[in-house]
Amino acid sequence: MADTAQPKLLEVRNLRTYFHTFAGTVKAVNGVSFDIASGEVMGLVGESGGGKSVVGFSILGLIDSPGKIEGGQILLDGEDLVKAGETRLREIRGRDISMVFQDPMTSLNPLHSVGRQMDEVLRLHSELDAKARHTACVEMLESVGISRAEERLKAYPHQFSGGMRQRVVIAIALLARPRLIIADEPTTALDVTIQSQILKLMRRQIAEKGASMILVTHDLAVVSEMADHITVLYCGNVVERGRTRELIEAPAHPYTRGLIDSIPDLSNRHERLQQIPGTVPDIRNLPKGCNFRDRCPRAQALCAEVEPILTAQRGSLSAACHFPLSPGETA
Amino acid sequence: MIDATAPMLEVRNLEMHFSLGGSVLERLRFGKKGPRLDRPVVRAVNGVNFSIERGEIMALVGESGCGKSTVAKTIARIYKPTGGELRIDGEDVAEHDFAQMLPVRAKMQMIFQDPYASLNPRQKVRDIVAEPLLQQTTTAAERREVPAKIEALLARVGLNAEHAGRYPHQFSGGQRQRIGIARALSVTPGLIVADEPVSALDVSIQAQILNLMKDLRDEFGLAYLFISHDLSVVHHIADKIGVMYLGFMVENAPRDVLFSRPRHPYTRALLSAAPSIKEKRDKEEIELTGEVPSALSLPSGCCFRTRCPFAWDRCAAERPSLRDVGEGQTVACHLIDEPERDVV
Numbered sequence: 001m002a003d004t005a006q007p008k009l010l011e012v013r014n015l016r017t018y019f020h021t022f023a024g025t026v027k028a029v030n031g032v033s034f035d036i037a038s039g040e041v042m043g044l045v046g047e048s049g050g051g052k053s054v055v056g057f058s059i060l061g062l063i064d065s066p067g068k069i070e071g072g073q074i075l076l077d078g079e080d081l082v083k084a085g086e087t088r089l090r091e092i093r094g095r096d097i098s099m100v101f102q103d104p105m106t107s108l109n110p111l112h113s114v115g116r117q118m119d120e121v122l123r124l125h126s127e128l129d130a131k132a133r134h135t136a137c138v139e140m141l142e143s144v145g146i147s148r149a150e151e152r153l154k155a156y157p158h159q160f161s162g163g164m165r166q167r168v169v170i171a172i173a174l175l176a177r178p179r180l181i182i183a184d185e186p187t188t189a190l191d192v193t194i195q196s197q198i199l200k201l202m203r204r205q206i207a208e209k210g211a212s213m214i215l216v217t218h219d220l221a222v223v224s225e226m227a228d229h230i231t232v233l234y235c236g237n238v239v240e241r242g243r244t245r246e247l248i249e250a251p252a253h254p255y256t257r258g259l260i261d262s263i264p265d266l267s268n269r270h271e272r273l274q275q276i277p278g279t280v281p282d283i284r285n286l287p288k289g290c291n292f293r294d295r296c297p298r299a300q301a302l303c304a305e306v307e308p309i310l311t312a313q314r315g316s317l318s319a320a321c322h323f324p325l326s327p328g329e330t331a
Numbered sequence: 332m333i334d335a336t337a338p339m340l341e342v343r344n345l346e347m348h349f350s351l352g353g354s355v356l357e358r359l360r361f362g363k364k365g366p367r368l369d370r371p372v373v374r375a376v377n378g379v380n381f382s383i384e385r386g387e388i389m390a391l392v393g394e395s396g397c398g399k400s401t402v403a404k405t406i407a408r409i410y411k412p413t414g415g416e417l418r419i420d421g422e423d424v425a426e427h428d429f430a431q432m433l434p435v436r437a438k439m440q441m442i443f444q445d446p447y448a449s450l451n452p453r454q455k456v457r458d459i460v461a462e463p464l465l466q467q468t469t470t471a472a473e474r475r476e477v478p479a480k481i482e483a484l485l486a487r488v489g490l491n492a493e494h495a496g497r498y499p500h501q502f503s504g505g506q507r508q509r510i511g512i513a514r515a516l517s518v519t520p521g522l523i524v525a526d527e528p529v530s531a532l533d534v535s536i537q538a539q540i541l542n543l544m545k546d547l548r549d550e551f552g553l554a555y556l557f558i559s560h561d562l563s564v565v566h567h568i569a570d571k572i573g574v575m576y577l578g579f580m581v582e583n584a585p586r587d588v589l590f591s592r593p594r595h596p597y598t599r600a601l602l603s604a605a606p607s608i609k610e611k612r613d614k615e616e617i618e619l620t621g622e623v624p625s626a627l628s629l630p631s632g633c634c635f636r637t638r639c640p641f642a643w644d645r646c647a648a649e650r651p652s653l654r655d656v657g658e659g660q661t662v663a664c665h666l667i668d669e670p671e672r673d674v675v
Contacts, residue, residue: 192560192601193604194394195604196604218534219606220534224608225606225607259534262534263608264537264563266566266602273541275538276538279505
């Protein structure tokens with residue numbers, strides 16, 4: 001690829017995370033690979049059930065029974081997090097990699113003041129004394145746009161609105177200056193004017209602190225404004241990845257094309273939306289061959305037999321498709 | 332009383348205020364003049380006017396807490412309005428009781444946001460879809476036709492006959508929303524109130540449901556009141572759009588007028604904040620600071636002045652009313668009088 005000059009911060013190799021339920025094994029993530037360079041923002045996109053959140057949780061070792069990482073590597077600066085023990089993971093969480101969850105109403109502890117929850121990060125991950133920690137918390141709250149920070153540190157989560165809570169969550173995530181932030185649908189629960197405030201804030205903070213980010217979302221419009229690279233997941237597999245503008249303007253995989261066309265964009269003048277027919281197949285019982293073939297207008301006999309693998313396409317794109325689209329072609 | 336030329340839905344000065352109850356002790360406050368009983372009132376909807384013609388799709392947009400869902404629920408008469416007129420097919424139903432509403436419900440049905448919560452998990456699809464219809468039929472002969480009608484309805488919304496014997500949990504979100512649509516259609520209404528019908532769905536499924544709703548409008552001449560927070564969805568489906576903020580309608584215009592020439596600062600801010608998949612056009616950047624004030628204590632004057640980048644003293648003193656600015660566009664903003672202030 002073109003951008004091998006940048007050192008890789010995180011490399012995910014053939015990650016497989018399965019959930020063993022009574023109804024069968026759910027292969028939520030089934031052989032996902034990608035990498036992120038320092039300072040890069042990667043969008044992880046897909047519909048519900050695509051496995052995008054599970055990828056985020058797997059990186060942080062937050063997969064609980066009946067889920068299990070069955071194979072693959074997650075290399076942070078060369079260190080394999082799949083093999084790391086819980087003690088090592090606890091050092092990494094919050095300090096090297098931190099997470100912003102979707103729902104700011106439930107990701108803060110209602111019983112502790114915001115100040116205490118912020119202080120906890122620094123207590124665990126820094127050598128600062130109490131006074132220095134307090135100053136750091138005040139500064140961080142101010143930098144995410146919360147005024148009267150000194151006072152607000154004493155407040156409890158219920159005293160903040162949704163947008164303000166998400167600012168607090170972001171402040172906590174940034175506090176220990178992590179190198180990677182995993183943001184799982186960070187603005188989905190927020191109104192559009194608040195969403196644009198939060199996205200601007202995250203973009204600025206990441207650029208200032210030189211951190212990388214994985215932005216997990218179903219919203220292609222948000223990703224296209226934020227990310228440098230996009231990885232598209234479908235049924236636990238990467239179906240396409242590439243640079244943001246190339247992927248949005250001329251995707252090679254019919255699923256990506258379908259996703260883009262079904263967005264009712266403001267500048268889109270079509271009277272009827274393009275739709276992807278059918279629904280996502282049952283992930284416990286995936287069809288043989290390509291997972292998307294039942295919904296794909298280009299599917300042929302080969303697609304039912306052989307599962308396509310991710311191969312390089314034009315430009316920065318790679319796609320897992322036997323019959324990829326050429327630029328300008330509709331699905 | 333019923334006028335065939337009347338709009339399908341007409342709303343005049345609709346007001347919906349909720350008194351927050353609570354015990355005497357909870358409401359007791361001590362001021363300078365001694366103890367008094369507080370009577371907190373949530374002013375969710377404050378005098379909204381609009382009308383929808385037959386076959387027309389009107390959308391209400393706004394952020395959470397702007398009162399758009401309350402308007403929908405008041406029109407569906409889940410709430411009884413605290414003021415104003417509400418005419419469905421020419422008939423004022425604002426004061427109707429439950430029994431009087433029954434014949435009106437044959438003309439107006441509702442589709443809900445959450446397809447998981449709006450279907451009874453213990454009823455089969457057949458019974459769910461038949462329920463409004465059975466409410467409206469009186470004779471045995473009519474009742475005998477119900478099963479055939481149900482089958483036709485399910486086919487129309489893209490489900491098949493074998494689905495009729497299943498329970499809601501056996502369906503995906505998009506299919507459940509189709510069941511909800513079939514239920515609303517069962518009594519062949521003229522008006523459907525749809526409260527965020529696609530916001531719980533994935534984007535590929537959302538497109539299917541929006542296309543279905545549009546096709547049904549063309550086929551049955553349905554009028555929709557479509558509630559949404561998503562401007563791009565509204566842009567796709569609506570003929571005209573009302574923008575709400577804090578229980579007030581701040582702008583009301585035909586779709587193309589609103590998107591090409593938004594006049595109210597709040598509408599402009601909404602449009603500039605909406606993320607787009609296309610490369611940034613040279614769109615206006617109005618960034619809002621702060622958050623929506625509480626509906627418990629509305630600001631004086633203009634409801635939007637606390638976040639408006641243009642606000643000046645007149646906005647605090649005088650509440651702007653909706654005024655016609657041509658091409659069917661009405662705007663509630665003092666900037667109309669003093670356009671020279673329209674600079675950031």
